[in-house]
Amino acid sequence: MHDKTLTELAQALDSGELSSRELTDHYLQRIEQADASLNSFITVTAEQARAQADAADQARANGNAGWLTGLPLALKDIFCTQGVKTSCGSRMLDNFTAPYDATVVEKFKAAGTVSLGKTNMDEFAMGSSNENSYYGPVKNPWDLSAVPGGSSGGSAAAVAAGLTPAALGTDTGGSIRQPAAFCGITGLKPTYGRVSRYGMIAYASSLDQAGPMARSASDCAHLLNVMAGHDVRDSTSVARGVPDYAETLNAPLSGLKIGLPKEYFGDGLDPEVEKAIREAVSVYESLGATVRDVSLPHTHYAIPAYYVIAPAEASSNLSRFDGVRFGHRCENPSDLIDLYKRSRAEGFGEEVQRRILIGTHTLSEGFFDAYYTKAQKVRRLIRQDFLDAFEDVDVLMGPASPTPAFDLGAKKDPVSMYLQDIYTIAVNLAGIPGISVPAGFVGRRPVGLQILGTHFAEAQLLNVAHQFQQATDWHLQRPATAEESV
Amino acid sequence: MALEDSHVRRAAHLARLAVSDDQASDFVEDLSRILDMVDQLQGVNTDGVAPLAHPLDATQRLRADEVTETDQRDTFQRCAPAVENGLYLVPRVVE
Amino acid sequence: MQWETVIGLEVHVQLATHSKIFSGASTAFGAEPNSQACAVDLGLPGVLPVLNEQAVAMAVQFGLAVHADIPEVSVFDRKNYFYPDLPKGYQTSQMYHPIVGPGEVEITLDDDTTKQIRIHHAHLEEDAGKSLHEDFHGMTGIDLNRAGTPLLEIVSEPDMRSAKEAAAYLKAIHSIVTYLGISDGNMAEGSMRCDVNVSVRPKGQEAFGTRAEIKNVNSFRFVEKAIAFEVERQIELIEDGGKVIQETRLFDPERDETRSMRTKEEANDYRYFPCPDLLPVVLDQAYLDHLRSQLPxxxxxxxxxxxxxxxxxxxxxxxxxxxxxxxxxxxxxxxxxxxxxxxxxxxxxxxxxxxxxxxxxxxxxxxxxxxxxxxxxxxxxxxxxxxxxxxxxxxxxxxxxxxxxxxxxxxGLKQVTDTGAIETMIDQVIADSPAQVAQYRDAEPEKRGKMIGYFVGQVMKASRGTANPQQVNGLLKDKLDALL
Known part of the structure; x- marks a missing residue:
């Protein structure tokens, strides 16, 4: 049952072959059985899930079921969920029960989905390996000695291992696409502003975007149908019509112009990853697409620009965690400054503190122009690179990550960890959408093909990804952990 | 731009993070490497380029001036570390 | 030496919107603590601001009223610092691109002369909450009802040269904002608060002296008193060979003096940067024209x-x-x-x-x-x-x-203007006052004018105040003079 896509499960619910309650119980059992080794969930909301499943079955019996009604999914623990612990992977919020639902959570509740629980993540979404969680690292279901990627590592691992048919993630510099690639699933980062950020705990506000993570592009299309849209509570969400992303999945690809950014195939790219990507591109050629080389000349500066802008925004966004109104508070503070300093030093992990310090330093007097203003200018050049490329081609393709999943504990030095995001990070700076789809393996570890489109080209990306998945079966491969029967 | 111990200590104070001497020297080392990487930006010619704060060229939408929120103090204060008589408590602030 | 005082004011005006600048919580004064602090005002994890259109309109109306440039684009920035009444650890304000550009205000002085005071700019920002220092077991209580109330901070150029000018300027701002109806201007409730920058320099010198900023001077009277004290303090200090240091001082209205706020930490670094949760505010000409046409x-x-x-x-x-x-x-x-x-x-x-x-x-x-x-x-x-x-x-x-x-x-206060009725009363008074009539008759002609007052009083009394005094005067004079 748990190797089925959302689309298949939706049909099973619709035909009455399966009830939402049966499906939900099955996944809850899967989690209980397999998650001890994966650590992909921080909180499992079994009771609430069963109640939601019963309500969904009732709704279906009453003829009030939509496409997603009764389908289970998991939420990255960055989304506020009313009455449910929302930790953001941090000790700071270990005691925090959100008093409200994020807009995205509200939308899925309204669509009748069942929430299985909250998935593990790098603390405050800062990380590329899910090793920065207060709740411990997540293991890659394909190889328990490997990381699942991050920061949405719990969501990716849970989907790959069949602990949930789908999950929500967030992506600030690659946090949906890179773990999707490492775990062999499909993950979409929509255009900045396409999905409401309200209730999604902010890391870097001008880069953060929520998106779906699932077994297939088709599943992602159905999830995005629910998530996308303007939210009056988010000034940065875009008031623009939402197409039916499922409707255009089968559009033919003949004449599609694919660009391969030469900077995405240079030094540092694992040759076997490159081989898998080139093979995937040739599948597209066989589907009628044409391929040409393009250049994104400022690619090299994306990581430097990101590590100014994101920490700067984060240093300010995380100031609200001060031990006064919610979250961790140190014992017996001697005075106000002590309350602040110890609560924050105890509540935040090392990587979060590091980024707060970088951001604080680069924004401070005497450094602001050289770092922040400069990075914002480079950001414009990076965006322009993409806009120029999309004058000539419809989509860009390349690897989602230079290597397959690396070993747990392999990257001790922060900078070498940051360089992991070389192919994903510029996309957030430019605000364009990107999707990662399974495209092969290096040994047991999956490889992700990243497809990028211009602003609001989600329908096209999903179509392009779906057509690949009609022609290949990489996305149907399951890790051994998912084979264990319940 | 070389990062010094004083920079880290100043940032830690501004960011209200308690940092021990050992941690401070670790941070100096890590942050120096990060900033060395960041310094590559100085090699980009950005003459005449305007800073980009948001990826979309959108403008602020305005909200009607209406009271839409009701009192939820009890709910909000359930997750607060210390409250009394509806007030959040902090160590005495000296004016 | 002759000294000249140089004064600039930063006036914070609470705008009279129904809801907060970035949330739908009420701005009403005097509610139960924290009952009007919603998720956005509290800075709960995940919340986001959305700008109140009325706050924008009010700021622009002020700008138009002081003939200011209204830039097409304004931007909100974050001012970062930790304080318990500042829930997010930053105040959303406008540092680099304020909504109101340079303008000017005319003030009227006691001698009826007028003077133009330039406005440097005015910007929108959110108010902070309040710290309550009553004893909570040695703790301070925080009420965030006020957090997020829209403020317009109006920053003048250092164009004022006396405490009186500063007070006149504050009055002028008060009358503009209350005329516009954009604030209730209630200084006692803190709807209008003022920081005063004061320096002195030898008369004739062009360069400004070092200034002190006096915080929270919250009445017209206090502005004058605080400046008077501060000017005297600075002059004395310099004349004694000392130096004014740039610092923030607090006015103590009980003692009419300012004192240094030394307890505050060393120089702040607010790390302003554009707020990524808000987009640039763009105002077109049609919008400005519309607001201009509505100005009272x-x-x-x-x-x-x-x-x-x-x-x-x-x-x-x-x-x-x-x-x-x-x-x-x-x-x-x-x-x-x-x-x-x-x-x-x-x-x-x-x-x-x-x-x-x-x-x-x-x-x-x-x-x-x-x-x-x-x-x-x-x-x-x-x-x-x-x-x-x-x-x-x-x-x-x-x-x-x-x-x-x-x-x-x-x-029965209707005035008696019937000549006959008044004459009857006069005749009666003259008949009842032979001694006074005799005095009048014997007096020097130039003194008689004064003596007539007695008779007027008696007639008015007889009419219970209703007789027309001019008529009484004229008729009495005629009758008395006829007796001469």
Whole structure:
């Protein structure tokens, strides 16, 4: 049952072959059985899930079921969920029960989905390996000695291992696409502003975007149908019509112009990853697409620009965690400054503190122009690179990550960890959408093909990804952990 | 731009993070490497380029001036570390 | 040495919106602690701000009223610092691209001269909460109801040269914002708060001296007192060979002095940067034109019209246009009675005196403008004399009748102007006062004018104050002189 896509499960619910309650119980059992080794969930909301499943079955019996009604999914623990612990992977919020639902959570509740629980993540979404969680690292279901990627590592691992048919993630510099690639699933980062950020705990506000993570592009299309849209509570969400992303999945690809950014195939790219990507591109050629080389000349500066802008925004966004109104508070503070300093030093992990310090330093007097203003200018050049490329081609393709999943504990030095995001990070700076789809393996570890489109080209990306998945079966491969029967 | 111990200590104070001497020297080392990487930006010619704060060229939408929120103090204060008589408590602030 | 004082003001005006600048929580004053602090105001994880259109409109109206440039694009920035009354650890404000650019305000001084004070800019920002220092077991209590209330911070150029000018400027700002209706201007409730930058320099020197910033000077009177103290302190300090240091000082109204806020930490670094949760605010010409067309007549225009069209003195025009309520009241009285001079005298005299005595604002006057106008009308048409008019005013004030006419009728205060009736009273008084008549007759002619007062008094008394005093005077003089 748990190797089925959302689309298949939706049909099973619709035909009455399966009830939402049966499906939900099955996944809850899967989690209980397999998650001890994966650590992909921080909180499992079994009771609430069963109640939601019963309500969904009732709704279906009453003829009030939509496409997603009764389908289970998991939420990255960055989304506020009313009455449910929302930790953001941090000790700071270990005691925090959100008093409200994020807009995205509200939308899925309204669509009748069942929430299985909250998935593990790098603390405050800062990380590329899910090793920065207060709740411990997540293991890659394909190889328990490997990381699942991050920061949405719990969501990716849970989907790959069949602990949930789908999950929500967030992506600030690659946090949906890179773990999707490492775990062999499909993950979409929509255009900045396409999905409401309200209730999604902010890391870097001008880069953060929520998106779906699932077994297939088709599943992602159905999830995005629910998530996308303007939210009056988010000034940065875009008031623009939402197409039916499922409707255009089968559009033919003949004449599609694919660009391969030469900077995405240079030094540092694992040759076997490159081989898998080139093979995937040739599948597209066989589907009628044409391929040409393009250049994104400022690619090299994306990581430097990101590590100014994101920490700067984060240093300010995380100031609200001060031990006064919610979250961790140190014992017996001697005075106000002590309350602040110890609560924050105890509540935040090392990587979060590091980024707060970088951001604080680069924004401070005497450094602001050289770092922040400069990075914002480079950001414009990076965006322009993409806009120029999309004058000539419809989509860009390349690897989602230079290597397959690396070993747990392999990257001790922060900078070498940051360089992991070389192919994903510029996309957030430019605000364009990107999707990662399974495209092969290096040994047991999956490889992700990243497809990028211009602003609001989600329908096209999903179509392009779906057509690949009609022609290949990489996305149907399951890790051994998912084979264990319940 | 070389990062010094004083920079880290100043940032830690501004960011209200308690940092021990050992941690401070670790941070100096890590942050120096990060900033060395960041310094590559100085090699980009950005003459005449305007800073980009948001990826979309959108403008602020305005909200009607209406009271839409009701009192939820009890709910909000359930997750607060210390409250009394509806007030959040902090160590005495000296004016 | 001769010293010159240089003053600049930063005035924080709470805008009179219903809801907060970035949330839908109420801004009403005086609610239970934290009952009006919603998720956004509390800075709960995940919340986001959305800008209140009325706050924008009010800021722009102010800008238009001070003839300021309104830039097409303005941007919100974050001012980062930790304080318990600042829930997010930053204040959303406008550092680099404020909504209102340079403008100017005309102030009127005591000698009726005017002066232009330049506005550097005005920007929108959110207010902080309040710290309550009553004893909570040695703790401070935080109430965030005020957090997120929209503020317009109006920053002047250092154009003022005396405490009086500073007070006049603050009054001018107060009258503009209350005319526009964008703030209630209630300084006691903190709707208008003022920081004063003061420095001194030797007369003739161009460079500014080092300034001190005096925080939270929250009444017109305190502004003058705080500046007076601070100027004296700085001059003394320099003349004694010391140096003024740039610092923040607090005005203590109990002792009329300013003192250093040394407890605050060393120089702050607010790390301003554009708020990524808000987008640039873009205002087009049509929007500005629309708001301009809605502007009421402003104090300076009113003052000008009162002088030019109504012929009031500069002083009267200034007093009567000081607040929109005052001006509207005066104009209504004038409209009803038809006489500018009388209307101005009554509003500034009898009415203002009564209001001051009971510490009432003109909006709360128990005597309405129409009632006062009708009363003045009865003086003008000789229905009552001045003395009776004051009685009628008192009666109106105490709610003893619905209108001047009703009170005149009820109290029988109608003026007696019938010559025959007055002559009868005069004859009686003369008959009853042979000694005074004899004195009058024997007095030097130039002293008789004074002595007539006695007789007038007696006649007025006999008429219970209703006789027309001018008539009484004239007739008495004729009759007494006939006895010579």
């Amino acid at each position: 007549e402003l104090p300076a225009e009113k003052r000008e019209r009162f002088q030019q069209a109504l012929g009031l003195s500069a002083y009267d025009a200034s007093v009567l246009s000081a607040s929109r309520d005052m001006a509207e009241y005066f104009e209504e009285v004038h409209h009803v009675c038809g006489d500018v001079k009388q209307a101005a005298n009554w509003v500034q005299g009898e009415l203002s005196g009564a209001l001051n005595r009971e510490s009432l604002s003109i909006a709360d006057s128990p005597v309405s403008a129409v009632q006062l106008g009708e009363l003045v009308q009865r003086v003008l048409d000789d229905t009552i004399n001045g003395k009776a008019a004051k009685q009628v005013f008192q009666a109106l004030w105490h709610g003893e009748g619905a209108s001047a006419d009703a009170i005149i009728e009820a109290k």
